[in-house]
Amino acid sequence: xxxxxxxxxxxxxxxxxxxxxxxxxxxxxxxxxxxxxxxxxxxxxxxxxxxxxxxxxxxxxxxxxxxxxxxxxxxxxxxxxxxxxxxxxxxxxxxxxxxxxxxxxxxxxxxxxxxxxxxxxxxxxxxxxxxxxxxxxxxxxxxxxxxxxxxxxxxxxxxxxxxxxxxxxxxxxxxxxxxxxxxxxxxxxxxxxxxxxxxxxxxxxxxxxxxxxxx
Amino acid sequence: xxxxxxxxxxxxxxxxxxxxxxxxxxxxxxxxxxxxxxxxxxxxxxxxxxxxxxxxxxxxxxxxxxxxxxxxxxxxxxxxxxxxxxxxxxxxxxxxxxxxxxxxxxxxxxxxxxxxxxxxxxxxxxxxxxxxxxxxxxxxxxxxxxxxxxxxxxxxxxxxxxxxxxxxxxxxxxxxxxxxxxxxxxxxxxxxxxxxxxxxxxxxxxxxxxxxxxxxxxxxxxxxxxxxxxxxxxxxxxxxxxxxxxxxxxxxxxxxxxxxxxxxxxxxxxxxxxxxxxxxxxxxxxxxxxxxxxxxxxxxxxxxxxxxxxxxxxxxxxxxxxxxxxxxxxxxxxxxxxxxxxxxxxxxxxxxxxxxxxxxxxxxxxxxxxxxxxxxxxxxxxxxxxxxxxxxxxxxxxxxxxxxxxxxxxxxxxxxxxxxxxxxxxxxxxxxxxxxxxxxxxxxxxxxxxxxxxxxxxxxxxxxxxxxxxxxxxxxxxxxxxxxxxxxxxxxxxxxxxxxxxxxxxxxxxxxxxxxxxxxxxxxxxxxxxxxxxxxxxxxxxxxxxxxxxxxxxxxxxxxxxxxxxxxxxxxxxxxxxxxxxxxxxxxxxxxxxxxxxxxxxxxxxxxxxxxxxxxxxxxxxxxxxxxxxxxxxxxxxxxxxxxxxxxxxxxxxxxxxxxxxxxxxxxxxxxxxxxxxxxxxxxxxxxxx
Numbered sequence: 001x002x003x004x005x006x007x008x009x010x011x012x013x014x015x016x017x018x019x020x021x022x023x024x025x026x027x028x029x030x031x032x033x034x035x036x037x038x039x040x041x042x043x044x045x046x047x048x049x050x051x052x053x054x055x056x057x058x059x060x061x062x063x064x065x066x067x068x069x070x071x072x073x074x075x076x077x078x079x080x081x082x083x084x085x086x087x088x089x090x091x092x093x094x095x096x097x098x099x100x101x102x103x104x105x106x107x108x109x110x111x112x113x114x115x116x117x118x119x120x121x122x123x124x125x126x127x128x129x130x131x132x133x134x135x136x137x138x139x140x141x142x143x144x145x146x147x148x149x150x151x152x153x154x155x156x157x158x159x160x161x162x163x164x165x166x167x168x169x170x171x172x173x174x175x176x177x178x179x180x181x182x183x184x185x186x187x188x189x190x191x192x193x194x195x196x197x198x199x200x201x202x203x204x205x206x207x208x209x210x211x212x213x214x215x
Numbered sequence: 216x217x218x219x220x221x222x223x224x225x226x227x228x229x230x231x232x233x234x235x236x237x238x239x240x241x242x243x244x245x246x247x248x249x250x251x252x253x254x255x256x257x258x259x260x261x262x263x264x265x266x267x268x269x270x271x272x273x274x275x276x277x278x279x280x281x282x283x284x285x286x287x288x289x290x291x292x293x294x295x296x297x298x299x300x301x302x303x304x305x306x307x308x309x310x311x312x313x314x315x316x317x318x319x320x321x322x323x324x325x326x327x328x329x330x331x332x333x334x335x336x337x338x339x340x341x342x343x344x345x346x347x348x349x350x351x352x353x354x355x356x357x358x359x360x361x362x363x364x365x366x367x368x369x370x371x372x373x374x375x376x377x378x379x380x381x382x383x384x385x386x387x388x389x390x391x392x393x394x395x396x397x398x399x400x401x402x403x404x405x406x407x408x409x410x411x412x413x414x415x416x417x418x419x420x421x422x423x424x425x426x427x428x429x430x431x432x433x434x435x436x437x438x439x440x441x442x443x444x445x446x447x448x449x450x451x452x453x454x455x456x457x458x459x460x461x462x463x464x465x466x467x468x469x470x471x472x473x474x475x476x477x478x479x480x481x482x483x484x485x486x487x488x489x490x491x492x493x494x495x496x497x498x499x500x501x502x503x504x505x506x507x508x509x510x511x512x513x514x515x516x517x518x519x520x521x522x523x524x525x526x527x528x529x530x531x532x533x534x535x536x537x538x539x540x541x542x543x544x545x546x547x548x549x550x551x552x553x554x555x556x557x558x559x560x561x562x563x564x565x566x567x568x569x570x571x572x573x574x575x576x577x578x579x580x581x582x583x584x585x586x587x588x589x590x591x592x593x594x595x596x597x598x599x600x601x602x603x604x605x606x607x608x609x610x611x612x613x614x615x616x617x618x619x620x621x622x623x624x625x626x627x628x629x630x631x632x633x634x635x636x637x638x639x640x641x642x643x644x645x646x647x648x649x650x651x652x653x654x655x656x657x658x659x660x661x662x663x664x665x666x667x668x669x670x671x672x673x674x675x676x677x678x679x680x681x682x683x684x685x686x687x688x689x690x691x692x693x694x695x696x697x698x699x700x701x702x703x704x705x706x707x708x709x710x711x712x713x714x715x716x717x718x719x720x721x722x723x724x725x726x727x728x729x730x731x732x733x734x735x736x737x738x739x740x741x742x743x744x745x746x747x748x749x750x751x752x753x754x755x756x757x758x759x760x761x762x763x764x765x766x767x768x769x770x771x772x773x774x775x776x777x778x779x780x781x782x783x784x785x786x787x788x789x790x791x792x793x794x795x796x797x798x799x800x801x802x803x804x805x806x807x808x809x810x811x812x813x814x815x816x817x818x819x820x821x822x823x824x825x826x827x828x829x830x831x832x833x834x835x836x837x838x839x840x841x842x843x844x845x846x847x848x849x850x851x852x853x854x855x856x857x858x859x860x861x862x863x864x865x866x867x868x869x870x871x872x873x874x875x876x877x878x879x880x881x882x883x884x885x886x887x888x889x890x891x892x893x894x895x896x897x898x899x900x901x902x903x904x905x
Contacts, residue, residue, distance in 0.1 A: 012560070019525055023523070023524075024521070024523035024524070024525070028521060044511045044521060044522040044523075044527065045521035045522060045523045046522060046523055046524040046527045046566070046570075047563055047566040047567075062562065062566075064524075064566055064569075065523055065524035065525075066524050067524045067525050067527070067528040067529070067573075068524075068525055069466075069525065069529075071577075071584070071585040071587075072528060072573070072577065074576075074577075074580065075528075075573040075576055075577060078569055078572050078573050078576060079569060079573065082560055111253070
């Protein structure tokens with residue numbers, strides 16, 4: 001749910017993917033910049049917050065880890081409902097995990113449509129010699145379904161930061177587009193709000209800027 | 216608001232996966248009406264809009280039905296309401312309550328209404344408490360804030376209450392959400408709240424939600440118009456049937472014997488059970504958060520490192536199964552409906568609540584496949600054919616004694632483990648000690664082999680020789696003097712003879728501590744002196760003897776040499792003179808005292824070689840030195856001492872520079888010390904050898 005209270009965007013990002021593809025490692029690398037789980041200070045790695053500042057906009061990313069086991073697949077909709085973005089992780093050495101990503105994409109597009117920003121991450125690039133999922137295949141598929149493809153390595157800290165940053169930017173664009181669309185409909189409401197949060201409300205000019213940028 | 220409605224429909228979709236399939240087909244999700252929106256099991260498979268239409272139609276149809284039917288419908292509704300009250304005190308009677316016996320046949324619509332109104336106006340103790348709390352917390356913000364707050368609360372409660380019978384609970388939930396937003400806007404925009412700080416505004420919103428929900432709790436929680444209660448019973452029965460599921464089945468690593476883990480599990484279970492006793496949605500939510508935090512701690516204890524969702528969800532499922540919380544479904548639905556959406560959708564609380572929903576959904580759809588066991592086994596477990604007794608069973612079901620027994624067993628196991636480890640350590644320590652002993656013995660023997668202990672003749676410190684040579688000159692002079700003074704000695708002959716015995720005994724006594732020095736000096740002095748002496752002693756004979764004896768009183772060395780010289784001269788042979796010290800007169804007191812220490816030290820090979828008398832003592836010394844361990848270093852000193860004897864050079868070690876330096880120390884006592892030290896060290900080594 002992209003809440004915009006006091007100029008802060010709250011984005012919910014859900015991590016999906018088969019077990020053992022490195023979902024938790026990715027988020028730990030991103031939030032804590034640690035790989036070895038022994039050095040991580042957080043008690044739990046299933047729910048993590050990351051504060052960002054993009055183009056002067058304060059963004060709070062809530063990253064939700066999900067259980068990757070096959071038996072919990074059916075619980076996916078409960079996890080990803082009302083999320084702004086999803087990171088679909090697969091292991092480049094494991095063809096099955098890529099097929100799993102495909103099924104997730106289908107499901108997400110079916111249920112959440114274009115509202116959700118998708119990022120497909122081929123993790124474990126440090127094991128390049130054991131690669132089983134070709135880069136071209138993954139990239140072609142990603143562009144076909146409107147997702148951004150990234151190659152990452154949580155171990156070597158490659159591509160992780162960029163991936164989350166790009167996703168955040170994309171989510172921001174989507175939200176702002178939506179706001180621009182809804183602006184005429186809920187004018188009364190937004191006007192009333194704007195009166196109060198005038199000091200730290202940087203968002204109203206932003207959508208118009210974004211519109212210009214898009215057109 | 217189509218988007219909002221859609222979002223809400225997703226929100227309820229979490230309960231849509233009733234069928235035991237692992238995947239959701241699109242057909243399952245779509246609205247039954249075929250409008251293209253997604254449906255929900257709670258809405259009979261319709262989407263929210265179609266369901267509302269459907270319900271309206273139903274209501275109209277029912278209204279057209281006979282009065283008795285309508286009455287009956289209402290009665291059943293009220294009976295449920297009654298049930299709820301009793302349910303709180305006794306859960307087991309639930310089954311009975313649904314029986315028609317308990318249904319009242321009278322028209323309760325009229326009697327129920329005023330009763331409820333009365334309830335609302337009646338002093339609600341919780342609401343009163345909250346009102347007092349409000350005044351104490353936010354009273355400082357002025358009368359206006361307080362008035363506005365209660366005005367909003369009043370309007371909210373009246374509105375909801377009036378709509379309670381006409382609208383399905385979902386619509387009421389929507390209304391509540393709208394009210395939350397409304398109050399949010401009001402707090403953030405109106406003049407009344409201008410002075411209130413941002414944090415307090417948030418708190419006020421929270422408090423508003425709390426207050427209205429506590430006031431309306433009895434109508435909004437598990438409302439009679441829904442089948443929440445049936446769902447509660449279904450899930451309760453389901454969990455009861457699944458009581459045999461343990462941590463192992465769920466692939467989660469909760470160690471069942473650790474006391475700490477068990478305590479944490481109890482804490483988690485208690486927190487989860489506590490959810491039912493809370494009234495405000497946020498309080499229920501905080502119970503869930505506490506429970507989940509305990510679960511995370513449990514996992515930390517069991518595996519260490521950060522806890523990921525892969526481990527967290529199975530553990531939470533396990534906790535839910537073991538806790539079997541009362542009215543679980545009602546609680547979850549209540550929170551979903553009436554908790555402020557913004558809170559539920561974000562933050563830790565939202566995440567944990569989502570996980571709880573997942574756990575419940577998983578339990579509802581649990582199959583043999585999801586536990587990785589064959590269908591037959593699963594069915595056997597479910598029907599009670601197989602019963603499993605785990606540590607948890609004994610801890611949660613059986614008596615306290617059993618529990619203690621388990622704990623004690625675990626304790627004993629730990630103790631025996633420790634004892635074993637101690638014993639092992641002892642063993643290794645003993646082995647180490649033995650090894651060390653062997654090693655030491657080996658090393659000692661190796662060292663002994665490498666450097667065998669040979670008892671060598673005590674070496675003469677260089678300074679003594681120099682001294683001796685210098686003394687030779689002095690002695691010569693003295694001897695000359697003594698010769699010139701012969702007359703004087705002769706005069707004192709009587710006294711000297713008297714002293715002879717005394718001197719001899721004295722000598723014997725004195726020689727022992729400084730034997731080497733004396734001996735060497737003696738031998739040296741003999742050789743040096745002998746040419747001069749020979750004639751003299753031969754000529755002088757006894758008086759000479761007397762002279763030397765009396766001389767001994769003046770100079771020890773001279774006396775000594777004189778004496779031995781006298782002795783050697785007496786049975787004079789050229790050979791004897793060459794190596795005078797080797798064959799001292801066995802009968803002479805000095806000779807006998809010398810023999811004791813001297814004889815074994817003599818290198819035999821030196822003897823037969825014809826040598827110059829002057830070189831021989833040096834050679835002798837050098838030969839000895841070469842063999843002694845201490846002097847091995849002093850090899851380079853060979854050039855310092857020109858030795859005419861070539862065959863000896865190989866053995867000859869010579870004097871080191873240090874060796875030359877030592878004699879420069881004029882202090883004689885120091886030399887004594889050094890010789891004594893070398894002596895004592897050799898004695899020590901020999902004693903060690905023994």
